[in-house]
Amino acid sequence: MWGDAMLELKNIQAGYGNVHALRDVSLTIHTGEIITLIGANGAGKSTTLMAISGIVPCRGGQILLQGREIQGLAPDRIVAMGVSQVPEGRHIFAGLTVQENLDLGSFLRTDKAGIRQDLDYVYSLFPFLAERRHQSGGTLSGGEQQMLAMSRALMARPRLLLLDEPSMGLAPLMIKQIFAIIKAINKEHNTTIFLVEQNAHQALHIADRGYVLENGRIVLTDSAERLLNNPEVQKAYLGI
Amino acid sequence: MDYFIELFLSGLTRGSIYALIALGYTMVYGIIGLINFAHGEIYMIGAFTSFIVATTLSIYGFPLAAIVVVAGVAAAIWSSAYGYTVEQIAYKPLRHAPRLAPLISAIGMSILLQNYVLLAQTSDFLPFPKLIPEFAFMEPVAHVIGSSDLVILITTAMIMLALTLLIKFTRIGKAMRATAQDRTMALLVGINVDRVISATFILGSALAAIGGLLIASHIGQINFAIGFIAGIKAFTAAVLGGIGSIPGAVLGSLVLGLTESFATGYVSSDYEDVFAFSLLVLILIFKPSGLLGKADTKKV
Numbered sequence: 001m002w003g004d005a006m007l008e009l010k011n012i013q014a015g016y017g018n019v020h021a022l023r024d025v026s027l028t029i030h031t032g033e034i035i036t037l038i039g040a041n042g043a044g045k046s047t048t049l050m051a052i053s054g055i056v057p058c059r060g061g062q063i064l065l066q067g068r069e070i071q072g073l074a075p076d077r078i079v080a081m082g083v084s085q086v087p088e089g090r091h092i093f094a095g096l097t098v099q100e101n102l103d104l105g106s107f108l109r110t111d112k113a114g115i116r117q118d119l120d121y122v123y124s125l126f127p128f129l130a131e132r133r134h135q136s137g138g139t140l141s142g143g144e145q146q147m148l149a150m151s152r153a154l155m156a157r158p159r160l161l162l163l164d165e166p167s168m169g170l171a172p173l174m175i176k177q178i179f180a181i182i183k184a185i186n187k188e189h190n191t192t193i194f195l196v197e198q199n200a201h202q203a204l205h206i207a208d209r210g211y212v213l214e215n216g217r218i219v220l221t222d223s224a225e226r227l228l229n230n231p232e233v234q235k236a237y238l239g240i
Numbered sequence: 241m242d243y244f245i246e247l248f249l250s251g252l253t254r255g256s257i258y259a260l261i262a263l264g265y266t267m268v269y270g271i272i273g274l275i276n277f278a279h280g281e282i283y284m285i286g287a288f289t290s291f292i293v294a295t296t297l298s299i300y301g302f303p304l305a306a307i308v309v310v311a312g313v314a315a316a317i318w319s320s321a322y323g324y325t326v327e328q329i330a331y332k333p334l335r336h337a338p339r340l341a342p343l344i345s346a347i348g349m350s351i352l353l354q355n356y357v358l359l360a361q362t363s364d365f366l367p368f369p370k371l372i373p374e375f376a377f378m379e380p381v382a383h384v385i386g387s388s389d390l391v392i393l394i395t396t397a398m399i400m401l402a403l404t405l406l407i408k409f410t411r412i413g414k415a416m417r418a419t420a421q422d423r424t425m426a427l428l429v430g431i432n433v434d435r436v437i438s439a440t441f442i443l444g445s446a447l448a449a450i451g452g453l454l455i456a457s458h459i460g461q462i463n464f465a466i467g468f469i470a471g472i473k474a475f476t477a478a479v480l481g482g483i484g485s486i487p488g489a490v491l492g493s494l495v496l497g498l499t500e501s502f503a504t505g506y507v508s509s510d511y512e513d514v515f516a517f518s519l520l521v522l523i524l525i526f527k528p529s530g531l532l533g534k535a536d537t538k539k540v
């Protein structure tokens with residue numbers, strides 16, 4: 001039903017010092033899937049994404065992107081291979097304009113026509129970005145910044161999109177919208193999505209499969225539907 | 241009134257030179273949060289390089305304009321090579337060390353470079369050839385502004401304009417601004433941050449070298465220690481304007497240059513440093529982030 005493996009993590013150990021260390025993380029994401037990683041604060045969710053992006057060094061294990069080892073590569077090489085991340089807290093370049101933020105998203109691309117096309121696409125997806133293209137990124141609201149951050153990541157035309165807590169700090173209506181957009185990006189462009197969320201309920205609703213991370217280890221994996229109905233997951237992460 | 245204008249213009253000249261050096265401090269601080277104490281020495285090496293090139297070329301009787309251009313280019317390239325190398329060997333290995341470590345390393349590089357030039361060249365003051373002639377058309381205003389002041393002002397203004405365009409519109413300029421604002425995110429959009437840091441050191445060093453050439457020709461002598469006091473003054477100017485801010489460095493430099501010039505002219509040249517540093521203390525008391533600096537609020 002799914003394509004080949006887009007990303008495989010095999011027994012990854014990573015972290016700075018001993019903080020938020022990953023002890024043993026193995027997971028597989030197939031091409032075209034939406035996978036969610038759920039877990040408590042400090043379980044190592046963000047560290048997992050930062051390890052994939054090459055920001056946090058791996059101490060052991062293997063990361064394979066479409067079968068090629070990427071652990072130990074410089075972050076810009078990993079971006080060039082088609083992996084983009086929207087980090088937790090959005091990390092908008094606040095002093096740069098909306099347009100400049102988007103330009104930086106396509107920093108490594110040289111196909112001018114394609115960049116133009118993708119810019120038109122994100123502007124059609126979020127018309128307010130076009131209206132405010134010359135405004136500095138810091139003047140946008142939280143929800144708008146999240147959409148700018150996602151647009152910036154899309155400007156790299158990624159094969160694999162890593163999203164870290166896209167719903168954090170947003171109003172419920174905005175959260176709904178963000179998740180709808182994630183689903184749309186996945187459908188329209190066949191972009192593989194790896195979604196890290198505290199909002200496990202929403203995340204499992206749009207995901208195909210999920211992994212549960214506890215203390216730097218994967219403790220459970222299943223289809224999203226079965227995880228939603230799993231009593232232990234309900235108790236620990238869904239507040240039921 | 242003429243005296244006031246003369247002091248004002250010589251203050252601007254002085255400030256322009258400070259600005260060329262202060263930009264290196266502020267850009268490096270903006271990108272990696274380090275006060276590069278070896279930067280004054282890079283300026284001094286620029287002055288020595290242009291001294292060697294200019295003296296050699298003038299022996300062979302090259303025209304003055306050619307000498308200025310060749311000496312300027314040579315000094316910029318050679319100083320950039322030093323700036324790049326200092327970063328590679330003294331700061332890059334300490335990228336993830338506590339902040340004090342690269343600072344000590346920077347002071348070490350400053351002492352090393354000073355003593356290296358002392359040994360390789362001389363401890364004496366060397367007479368620097370006069371590279372900027374007295375222009376005939378400047379004669380009517382020569383009592384308020386000299387030809388070399390004019391050249392310094394124009395050159396600096398052009399360099400500032402070029403730098404502004406570079407930072408605003410080029411790919412490397414955007415990468416620099418992105419890296420200065422958020423290094424993690426810069427990495428995540430695929431910017432090679434190491435390369436941006438190198439570019440910053442190269443650019444800052446080249447500017448300082450041009451400053452070295454201009455001031456050496458203006459004053460007429462150099463020695464191995466000129467980088468120390470110029471470096472301290474330019475650093476003061478950068479802090480005055482708000483360290484990390486490029487317009488701030490230029491503004492701070494001009495304010496400092498004018499203050500010194502007026503203090504020298506109306507009080508006594510013995511007190512120019514007193515006024516300069518008193519101004520710094522006052523600004524830091526009433527606006528700790530400097531004239532154009534942003535208050536340092538760390539988001540969590």
